[in-house]
Amino acid sequence: MEIKVVANIMDANDQIASQNRKRFQGLGLKVVNMLSSPGAGKTTLLEKTFQGIGNQIRFGVIEGDVQTSRDAERVQVYGVPVVQINTGGGCHLDANMVQSSFPELKLEGLEILFIENVGNLICPSAYDLGEDRTVVLLSVSEGDDKPLKYPAVFRKADLLIINKIDLVPYTDFNVRRAAEFARRINPALPVLEISCRTGEGLESWLSWLRALIGEQ
Amino acid sequence: MEIKVVANIMDANDQIASQNRKRFQGLGLKVVNMLSSPGAGKTTLLEKTFQGIGNQIRFGVIEGDVQTSRDAERVQVYGVPVVQINTGGGCHLDANMVQSSFPELKLEGLEILFIENVGNLICPSAYDLGEDRTVVLLSVSEGDDKPLKYPAVFRKADLLIINKIDLVPYTDFNVRRAAEFARRINPALPVLEISCRTGEGLESWLSWLRALIGEQ
Numbered sequence: 001m002e003i004k005v006v007a008n009i010m011d012a013n014d015q016i017a018s019q020n021r022k023r024f025q026g027l028g029l030k031v032v033n034m035l036s037s038p039g040a041g042k043t044t045l046l047e048k049t050f051q052g053i054g055n056q057i058r059f060g061v062i063e064g065d066v067q068t069s070r071d072a073e074r075v076q077v078y079g080v081p082v083v084q085i086n087t088g089g090g091c092h093l094d095a096n097m098v099q100s101s102f103p104e105l106k107l108e109g110l111e112i113l114f115i116e117n118v119g120n121l122i123c124p125s126a127y128d129l130g131e132d133r134t135v136v137l138l139s140v141s142e143g144d145d146k147p148l149k150y151p152a153v154f155r156k157a158d159l160l161i162i163n164k165i166d167l168v169p170y171t172d173f174n175v176r177r178a179a180e181f182a183r184r185i186n187p188a189l190p191v192l193e194i195s196c197r198t199g200e201g202l203e204s205w206l207s208w209l210r211a212l213i214g215e216q
Numbered sequence: 217m218e219i220k221v222v223a224n225i226m227d228a229n230d231q232i233a234s235q236n237r238k239r240f241q242g243l244g245l246k247v248v249n250m251l252s253s254p255g256a257g258k259t260t261l262l263e264k265t266f267q268g269i270g271n272q273i274r275f276g277v278i279e280g281d282v283q284t285s286r287d288a289e290r291v292q293v294y295g296v297p298v299v300q301i302n303t304g305g306g307c308h309l310d311a312n313m314v315q316s317s318f319p320e321l322k323l324e325g326l327e328i329l330f331i332e333n334v335g336n337l338i339c340p341s342a343y344d345l346g347e348d349r350t351v352v353l354l355s356v357s358e359g360d361d362k363p364l365k366y367p368a369v370f371r372k373a374d375l376l377i378i379n380k381i382d383l384v385p386y387t388d389f390n391v392r393r394a395a396e397f398a399r400r401i402n403p404a405l406p407v408l409e410i411s412c413r414t415g416e417g418l419e420s421w422l423s424w425l426r427a428l429i430g431e432q
Contacts, residue, residue, distance in 0.1 A: 038253045038337045038366060039358025066338060068364050089368060091307065091338040119365070120338055121254045122282060122307040141357035141380060142255025148284050149335070150254060152305060164357060170383060 013127055017095035020130025023102075024113070030212050031113045033131035035153050037146075038119030040139040041163040043071045044196045045205070046114055050078035052206050057213060060110040062101055064093040064118045071116060081105055092124040093117050111213050125152035133158040133212065140164045140171055144178035147185055154185045159192065159208065166195040229343055233311035236346025239318075240329070246428050247329045249347035251369050253362075254335030256355040257379040259287045260412045261421070262330055266294035268422050273429060276326040278317055280309040280334045287332060297321055308340040309333050327429050341368035349374040349428065356380040356387055360394035363401055370401045375408065375424065382411040 024031050034042045043063075050059060061082040063072045072084035083104040085097050098115060107113065115131060117124045136157040138146055141164060147154045154160065160182050162175060179191045192208070194201035240247050250258045259279075266275060277298040279288040288300035299320040301313050314331060323329065331347060333340045352373040354362055357380060363370045370376065376398050378391060395407045408424070410417035 037255065037335070037358075038362055039355075066366055066368075070361060070365065089338075091336070118338070119253070120307070120336060122305075122334070122336055123339065139255075139357060141355060141383065142253075145286060146254055149286065150282055152282075167357065167383065167386060170386060 010126070013095045016099055017128035017130040020095055020099055023107070024130060024132070027107055027110070029107060029110050029113055030133070030215070031115060031129075031131045032212070033124075033129055033134045034114055034116045034137065035121070035124050035134060035157075036119060036137035037121045037139070037142055040119070040137040040142065041196055042116050042119070042137055043074055045137065045161070045163065045194070046075055046116065047078065048196050048199075048202055049206065049209065050075070050080055052202060053209070054078050054080065057209065058109060058111045060105055060107065060113045062093075062098060062105065062113065062115045064097070064116060066090070066118060081110070087118060091118060091120050091122075092127050093129060094127045095129050098129045112209060121146070121150040121153055125156050135159045135161060137161045137163050138178065138182075140167045140173045143172075144174050145181065147178065147181040151185045154182050154189070157182075157186060157189055159190050161205065162191060162193045164195060164197070165193045165200055166198050226342070229311045232315055233344035233346040236311055236315055239323070240346060240348070243323055243326070245323060245326050245329055246349070246431070247331060247345075247347045248428070249340075249345055249350045250330055250332045250353065251337070251340050251350060251373075252335060252353035253337045253355070253358055256335070256353040256358065257412055258332050258335070258353055259290055261353065261377070261379065261410070262291055262332065263294065264412050264415075264418055265422065265425070266291070266296055268418060269425070270294050270296065273425065274325060274327045276321055276323065276329045278309075278314060278321065278329065278331045280313070280332060282306070282334060297326070303334060307334060307336050307338075308343050309345060310343045311345050314345045328425060337362065337366040337369055341372050351375045351377060353377045353379050354394065354398075356383045356389045359388075360390050361397065363394065363398040367401045370398050370405070373398075373402060373405055375406050377421065378407060378409045380411060380413070381409045381416055382414050 063084045069084040072082045075082045083101045279300045285300040288298045291298045299317045
């Protein structure tokens with residue numbers, strides 16, 4: 001008897017991701033999967049987004065964390081509907097976890113749903129959640145060689161945000177080199193340079209979100 | 217018929233880790249498993265270590281990465297014997313990978329073997345490699361709440377190094393709070409504050425290594 005454990009898991013995930021994607025499309029909802037290392041600034045970017053255009057676009061958030069609801073609490077302050085998924089030690093979100101959260105989050109009427117994945121630059125890259133776009137954040141303090149060392153998430157990315165650009169003067173990070181390394185993996189990858197601390201580059205991110213909604 | 221897939225994997229890992237540990241002990245070799253997020257500064261800390269006391273202690277290194285041999289190349293400059301393990305997408309080292317690298321690395325005569333794990337604050341915590349000590353690096357730019365959000369690695373740690381302490385003035389990181397959060401998970405955890413950039417705190421790390429060798 002043949003046993004195909006990994007193949008079955010991934011097939012099952014893709015089937016559920018496909019159901020999620022249909023549901024999102026049916027609602028005219030755009031879904032953005034946010035990936036990064038721990039502490040690269042995903043939640044802070046969401047906070048800045050809601051401060052900036054939270055009254056112009058109807059956002060929702062699914063927060064993924066190993067444990068705690070700290071990120072959900074930070075986001076909820078802005079009046080954005082949010083649900084927290086705790087993986088209980090698990091290193092990534094999968095499509096079933098996302099689907100299981102739907103009863104807790106009214107999707108109808110939302111325009112953009114952010115799924116903030118577990119902080120992990122490796123494992124989440126293998127799991128389709130049904131998203132329209134994958135955004136990868138790379139924080140300046142992580143070093144500009146990360147696209148070479150963790151290629152799978154950069155390959156999956158539709159947008160690379162280089163965050164904490166205000167720290168460049170205090171590190172050896174070379175922005176051009178980071179972008180060049182990322183484009184070796186993913187040649188057409190757009191790159192935005194952002195500082196959530198100073199606000200630099202945030203407008204280009206907000207424009208990216210507005211353009212996403214504009215798409216049919 | 218009962219199928220216990222995960223249990224078997226972990227049992228097998230523990231058996232091989234136990235073999236590794238016996239081998240290390242038989243050689244009088246101390247082994248340090250280094251864990252952190254991507255880009256927290258593990259390799260740079262090794263470089264500073266070899267610059268500082270590379271002529272006083274006989275070090276060896278096993279480098280674990282998803283791909284590339286960049287870290288091994290950085291370390292080799294200091295004349296330290298090093299072997300690179302590429303996991304090919306895998307998110308952690310396991311005991312068998314470590315054991316498989318032994319033929320490539322002459323363990324006899326070494327005093328401290330560093331195993332630099334894959335940059336990942338979640339998955340490596342579940343895999344015993346046969347190490348004597350686990351050192352966790354947390355970089356200031358990751359934020360001081362990480363021990364609460366990723367408790368398993370902090371629970372496994374024998375030493376917490378808060379690295380990039382020179383970036384504190386440019387971030388919201390609170391060193392006391394980070395240490396307090398880590399000690400909620402692991403009450404007796406020693407904490408060192410270090411900057412590989414300025415050299416601050418490095419002497420206390422080198423003393424920790426000297427003390428490790430002194431142990432019977």
